[in-house]
Amino acid sequence: xxELPEVEVVRRGLQAHVVGRRIDSAIITGxxxxxxxxxxxxxxxxxxxxxxxxxxxxxxxxxxxxxxDREGRAQALVLHLGMSGQLLVSDAGTTTPRHCHAVLRFGDxxxxxxxxxxxxxxxxxxxxxxxxxxxxxxxxxxxxxxxPAFDQESVVRRLKxxxxxxxxxxxxxxxxxxxxxxxxxxxxxxxxLHGERRASALTRPVLRRVLDHASDVMGEALEQGGTxxxxxxxxxxxxxxxxxxxxNAYGQQGRPCARCRTPIRRxxxxxxxxxxxxxxQPRPRATR
Numbered sequence: 001x002x003e004l005p006e007v008e009v010v011r012r013g014l015q016a017h018v019v020g021r022r023i024d025s026a027i028i029t030g031x032x033x034x035x036x037x038x039x040x041x042x043x044x045x046x047x048x049x050x051x052x053x054x055x056x057x058x059x060x061x062x063x064x065x066x067x068x069d070r071e072g073r074a075q076a077l078v079l080h081l082g083m084s085g086q087l088l089v090s091d092a093g094t095t096t097p098r099h100c101h102a103v104l105r106f107g108d109x110x111x112x113x114x115x116x117x118x119x120x121x122x123x124x125x126x127x128x129x130x131x132x133x134x135x136x137x138x139x140x141x142x143x144x145x146x147x148p149a150f151d152q153e154s155v156v157r158r159l160k161x162x163x164x165x166x167x168x169x170x171x172x173x174x175x176x177x178x179x180x181x182x183x184x185x186x187x188x189x190x191x192x193l194h195g196e197r198r199a200s201a202l203t204r205p206v207l208r209r210v211l212d213h214a215s216d217v218m219g220e221a222l223e224q225g226g227t228x229x230x231x232x233x234x235x236x237x238x239x240x241x242x243x244x245x246x247x248n249a250y251g252q253q254g255r256p257c258a259r260c261r262t263p264i265r266r267x268x269x270x271x272x273x274x275x276x277x278x279x280x281q282p283r284p285r286a287t288r
Contacts, residue, residue, distance in 0.1 A: 002081050004144055004178030005218050006226035007063050010087055014056035014065065014113075017089040022107040023051045023067075028124070030101030033115060036080065036125035036137075047126050048077065048104065057133070060144045060177025064127075064135050076135040078125045079115070085122030088114045144178035145215040156207045159199045166202060166210065167195030167274065179214050182250045183221070185275045187214035189249035192259075194281040195274050220246065249275040 002010075026048040028034050034041035048067075055066040057076075064076040079087060088097070089111045096103075102115040102124055115124060127135035143150040155176050162169045169175060170184045179187070188195050190213040193206070202210075224246065248258050253266035257277040267274050 002226070003061055003180035003183055003218070004058075004146070005183075005221035007058055007061050007081065008146070008222055009226045010081070011056045011058045011063055013089065014063075014087065017111065018053050018065065018104075018106075018113055019056055021053055021110060023048050023053065023104050024107040025049050025105045027103045027105070028101065030117075030120060032120040033101035033117065033123045034125070036078070036123050044124065044126055051075070051077075055133075059134065059138050059141050059147065060173055061180065062138045062141055062177075064138070066129075066133055067126075074129050074133060076127050076129050076133070078127050078135050078137055080122040080124070082117060082119065082121030082123070084119040085115065085117040088116055090114055141173050142175055142177045144176065145211065145218065146178070150176075152208065152211055155211060156204050159207050160202070160204060162199040164199060165196045166193065166199045167269070169199045170210070170214065171270075176211070176214075178218065181269075181272050181274075182247070183214055183218050185250040186217045186248060187211075188281065189276060190217065192280045194276060194283050195269070197284050249277070251275065 026045040028041040028045050031041050034044045037044040051067040051069055053065050054068050054074075057064055057066055062078070063081065064078045067075045067077055069075075079085075081087075091111050092105065097114070097116050099118040099120075100114050100116045101120065104113040106112070115122070117123075125137070127137055129135050130139060142155075145152075158175055159166070159169050162175075167184050167188060170179050170187070171181070184195070187210055191206070191210045193202075193210065199207070249264060252264040253275060254263050256262065257264055257280060260277065260279050262277050262279040264275055265278050267276075
């Protein structure tokens, strides 16, 4: 699933190609793509027509287009990428790609915005927003490390109170958003810390260091267009990111650790995987 850097790359593309334009019409052909919009695909398409796109925004891994109608009333089109969703900016005359479930057409002569999703885990939904312009489905999500509202000391205090493994805490989007499995593994590798270490047992300086590493590694990934392991994640122009070449832990099982040359180990974790160096990141004794 795309994490903060990948979603931010897509947001920047939407900011450049879609913001400031008026939606002329919407075509939603896949009912699953509109399943989060309870009134259905036809209602969503009708409601989008005539809306002005005023901003492309993100919180953590959540992405939305800020919309305004002719009276200036604000709403948001929340865009769920899921496991394989793509938002592609394409000229209207080009061939529609396979698995295209929605198309936004604009009132100018510019390109369309297409939502493509082979696995149909993603989708679109129209949502009301609060006074800060945050859509209702995103309101419970915590600020991410790139958000001006991010308060590291508050996050450290909340992590310190958790009697759970530090990796589980990092993945809790109610504590800190944007960090997914890839960048949690990378941050913990940089901190030389095993993901099963209990958050409450770590000192505040160590917790700050982990958050700093998470911010750093996501910033580096953003500079390289995100992490692409296959053709599923691309930016709005269809290009893949290449941060996968810089990963030290995630997906590196069997390869030598860049610090000590010990083979990286992979273990099952919450229906996913954890990757770590057994020498640099020793497992806490209580979990052996």
